[in-house]
Amino acid sequence: xxxxxxxxxxxxxGAGGGTVAQALATLVREGVRVLVLEQGPRFSAAxxxxxxxxxAGALYHDSGGFLTADGTMTLAFAHxxxxxxxxxxxTSLPAPExxxxxxxxxxxxxxxxxxxxxxxxxxxxxxxxxxxELNDNNRLFAAGARAAGYVAEQFxxxxxxxxxxxxxxxxCPNDAKQGxxxxxxxxxxxSGVEVVTRAEVLRIEADRSLTVRVSEAAPGxxxxxxxxxxxxxxxxxxxxxxxxxxxxxxxLLLRSSLPLPRALGRGFTCxxxxxxxxxxxxxxxxxxxxxxxxxxxxxxxxxxxxxxxMYFPFxxxxxxxxxxxxxxxxxxxxxxxxxxxxxxxxxxxxxxxVAVDAAxxxxxxxxxxxxxxxxxxxxTRASARIFFGAGxxxxxxxxxxxxxxxxxxxxxxDSRITRRGWLPGTITVSAAHLMGGCAMGRDASDxxxxxxxxxxxxxxxxxxxxxxxxxxxxxNPYVTIMALADRVAEGARRDLAALAD
Amino acid sequence: MARLARARSVFxxxxxxxxxxxxxxxxxxxxDLEAIVEDEIAKRPARVQRQIxxxxxxxxFLPLARYGRRFSALDRARRTRFLHALEHAPVLLLRRGFxxxxxxxxxxxxxxxxxxxxxxxxxxxxxxxxxx
Numbered sequence: 001x002x003x004x005x006x007x008x009x010x011x012x013x014g015a016g017g018g019t020v021a022q023a024l025a026t027l028v029r030e031g032v033r034v035l036v037l038e039q040g041p042r043f044s045a046a047x048x049x050x051x052x053x054x055x056a057g058a059l060y061h062d063s064g065g066f067l068t069a070d071g072t073m074t075l076a077f078a079h080x081x082x083x084x085x086x087x088x089x090x091t092s093l094p095a096p097e098x099x100x101x102x103x104x105x106x107x108x109x110x111x112x113x114x115x116x117x118x119x120x121x122x123x124x125x126x127x128x129x130x131x132x133e134l135n136d137n138n139r140l141f142a143a144g145a146r147a148a149g150y151v152a153e154q155f156x157x158x159x160x161x162x163x164x165x166x167x168x169x170x171x172c173p174n175d176a177k178q179g180x181x182x183x184x185x186x187x188x189x190x191s192g193v194e195v196v197t198r199a200e201v202l203r204i205e206a207d208r209s210l211t212v213r214v215s216e217a218a219p220g221x222x223x224x225x226x227x228x229x230x231x232x233x234x235x236x237x238x239x240x241x242x243x244x245x246x247x248x249x250x251x252l253l254l255r256s257s258l259p260l261p262r263a264l265g266r267g268f269t270c271x272x273x274x275x276x277x278x279x280x281x282x283x284x285x286x287x288x289x290x291x292x293x294x295x296x297x298x299x300x301x302x303x304x305x306x307x308x309x310m311y312f313p314f315x316x317x318x319x320x321x322x323x324x325x326x327x328x329x330x331x332x333x334x335x336x337x338x339x340x341x342x343x344x345x346x347x348x349x350x351x352x353x354v355a356v357d358a359a360x361x362x363x364x365x366x367x368x369x370x371x372x373x374x375x376x377x378x379x380t381r382a383s384a385r386i387f388f389g390a391g392x393x394x395x396x397x398x399x400x401x402x403x404x405x406x407x408x409x410x411x412x413x414d415s416r417i418t419r420r421g422w423l424p425g426t427i428t429v430s431a432a433h434l435m436g437g438c439a440m441g442r443d444a445s446d447x448x449x450x451x452x453x454x455x456x457x458x459x460x461x462x463x464x465x466x467x468x469x470x471x472x473x474x475x476n477p478y479v480t481i482m483a484l485a486d487r488v489a490e491g492a493r494r495d496l497a498a499l500a501d
Numbered sequence: 502m503a504r505l506a507r508a509r510s511v512f513x514x515x516x517x518x519x520x521x522x523x524x525x526x527x528x529x530x531x532x533d534l535e536a537i538v539e540d541e542i543a544k545r546p547a548r549v550q551r552q553i554x555x556x557x558x559x560x561x562f563l564p565l566a567r568y569g570r571r572f573s574a575l576d577r578a579r580r581t582r583f584l585h586a587l588e589h590a591p592v593l594l595l596r597r598g599f600x601x602x603x604x605x606x607x608x609x610x611x612x613x614x615x616x617x618x619x620x621x622x623x624x625x626x627x628x629x630x631x632x633x
Contacts, residue, residue, distance in 0.1 A: 048626075049626075050624055050625070050626055051614075052612055052617075053537065053608065053612040063541075063544075065604075070593070070597075071593075071597040071600075071601075072593075072597070162628075163626070163627060163628035163629065163630060164628030164629045165624065165625065165626050165627070165628040166624050166628070167624055167626065173626035174626065174628075283621075285632075287622055287623055287624040288623070288624065288625070288628055288629055288631070288632055289628070289629065312617075312622070312624070313611040313612070313616060313617045313620060313622050314607060314608050314611040314612045316611075317607040317610075317611045318604055318607050318608075322588075323518065323519040323520070323584065323588075323603055324518065324519065324521060324581055325521060327519075327520075328520060328521055328522060331611070331620055332620060334620040334621050334622055335620075335621035423589065423596070424593060424596070425593050425596030425597045425600055426588055426589060426596055426600070428600075
C-alpha cells in the first residue's frame with residue numbers, strides 16, 4: 001500500500017475542521033498540501049427530505065440515539081461534510097466572558113476569542129430575524145417569559161434566505177444555514193484544500209502516519225461517493241490536526257499508539273437536555289418558521305438555559321414522559337404544542353469521560369451530578385412558569401407525578417416539580433452540545449493540549465474542536481469552536497515550517 | 502419480520518398499551534409499523550437484538566406470577582399497571598429496557614407519514630410559502 005503525503009491533515013470537517021481548512025487555505029498557494037478527511041458523506045440540499053427517520057439515519061451517528069454507557073442519555077452528533085453544522089439550528093452566540101475566565105487556561109484570553117468570534121459571526125451572516133419571520137411558538141416563549149419574570153433574549157442565527165422550513169435539525173433543504181459546508185469548506189476547496197469524504201481515520205501512529213478507511217456508499221444511500229477509492233489508505237503528514245468532535249477526537253487518540261497525557265478522554269461535558277411541551281387551547285404556528293429564536297439564560301445562577309425549539313413527531317413522542325392516554329392526548333394536540341428545550345449546564349468531572357471498547361468504538365461514561373439534576377429541576381419549573389404565562393392549558397413536567405400539569409397546578413409548581421421525580425431511565429434526556437475530552441490547560445499533568453491546541457509533548461499533533469473545552473460552555477458552542485479552531489490554525493501556520501518531514 | 506415475528510403478539514399488546522390509537526391500525530399499517538421496528542432492531546448488534554427479544558418474552562411471561570395470565574392476555578388496565586411498574590422499576594436495567602421498547606413502539610408508530618399527518622404535523626421544505 002503506497003502512502004499519500006501531505007503537509008497538514010485535518011481530521012473532521014465540522015465547526016472546528018472546516019474553520020481550520022479555510023484558515024490554512026492561504027498556505028496552499030505557497031505549495032503546502034492540506035487534506036481534510038471527513039468520516040461522513042457530502043450531501044446535496046435536495047437530499048434533505050425532512051423525513052424524520054430517513055434523515056436521522058443518514059446524518060446522525062446511530063440515528064441520533066448514541067447511548068451513554070449506562071443507557072440514561074442519548075448523544076446527538078452528525079457525520080457529514082460540514083459535521084454537526086449540518087444539523088444545528090444556526091444559533092450564533094460568542095463565548096461568554098465569565099466562562100472563559102472560569103476555564104482559566106494559561107494563554108487563553110477572552111478578548112482574543114471575542115475578536116475571532118466576531119469575525120465568524122460576520123462571515124456566517126449571524127443576525128436577528130425580523131418579527132415577521134417569527135412563529136407563534138417563539139412569540140409565546142417571549143411573552144410567557146415576560147409574564148413569568150424572565151429575560152428572554154433573541155438569538156442571532158446564521159441563515160441566508162431562510163424559508164422557515166423548521167427542518168434545521170434534519171439538514172436545511174434550502175441551503176440557508178451558513179454552516180462550514182456552505183461557507184468555510186467550499187472556500188477552502190476553491191483555494192486548493194483537498195477534502196475527502198466517507199474517510200474514517202482509524203489510527204494515528206507516532207511516525208505521523210494515519211490509517212484511513214474509505215467506505216463505499218451503500219446501494220440507495222444518500223450522499224455522494226467518496227473522492228477516493230474505497231479501501232484502506234495510508235496517509236503521512238507533517239502535522240495532524242484532529243477535529244473529529246468531542247467524542248470522535250478523544251476516541252481516535254485513544255485508539256492510536258501515541259504517548260498521550262493521562263487526561264485524554266476525561267472531563268467530558270455536555271448540556272443534558274429535556275424537550276418540554278405544553279398544549280395551548282388553539283392551534284399555533286410551530287412546525288413552520290425558524291425553530292429557535294429566543295432563549296433565557298439562567299446558567300450563572302441556576303445552571304440552566306431555556307431555548308425555543310420545535311421537533312418532529314417521533315422525537316416529540318419520545319420526549320414526552322410516560323405512555324398511554326395522557327401521552328396520546330399531548331400528541332393529538334401537536335398543532336397546539338409549544339416547545340422549550342431545557343439545557344442543563346454541567347461541569348467537568350474526571351469520571352465523565354470518553355473511552356473506547358475493545359473494537360476501538362467510543363464509549364461515553366456519564367453520571368449526572370446533583371448540580372446537573374438541580375439545573376434540570378429548576379429549568380423544568382421555569383419552563384412550566386413560562387408555558388402557563390404564555391397561556392398553555394397543560395404542561396409536561398417530567399419530574400412531576402403524574403407528569404402533566406393543568407392550569408390549576410400553576411400555583412404549585414415548586415411543590416409538584418421536585419428532585420424526588422428524577423429517576424434515570426424514565427425520562428428521555430438527550431444532549432447535542434458535546435464538549436471536553438482533550439482539554440486545554442497548563443501541562444500534561446492537568447490537560448491534553450495547551451491554549452493553542454498543541455498536544456503536550458507532540459508538537460506535530462493538534463486538536464481543534466469542542467473537545468478542547470476544559471469545562472462546559474453554557475451556551476450553544478459552534479462559534480466558540482470556530483474561534484478556538486482559528487487559533488489552532490494560526491499556531492499551525494506559525495509552526496509548520498519548523499516541523500521536519 | 503424474522504425477529505419480531507417470534508414475539509409479535511406481545512409486541513402488539515405492548516404497542517397498543519403505549520399508543521392506544523394503534524389498536525385501530527389495519528393490517529397494512531401494522532406491517533409499516535413493524536417494518537420500521539424490525540429495521541431498527543436489525544441495525545443493533547446481535548447481542549442487543551437478543552436482549553430485545555428476551556425482554557419482550559419476559560414482559561409476556563412476568564405477569565403470570567401476579568395475574569395468572571401472560572401480558573398479551575391481560576386487559577388494558579392490567580397491562581398499563583404492569584408497564585407502569587416496569588417503567589418505574591427499582592432496577593435501572595429494567596427501566597432502561599422498558600424505555601428502549603417504548604422508544605421502538607413510538608418510532609414505529611409516529612415515524613410513519615400517516616401518523617404524522619394524523620396529528621397535524623405539516624412541516625414542509627417550502628416553509629411559510631407552503632402555508633400561504
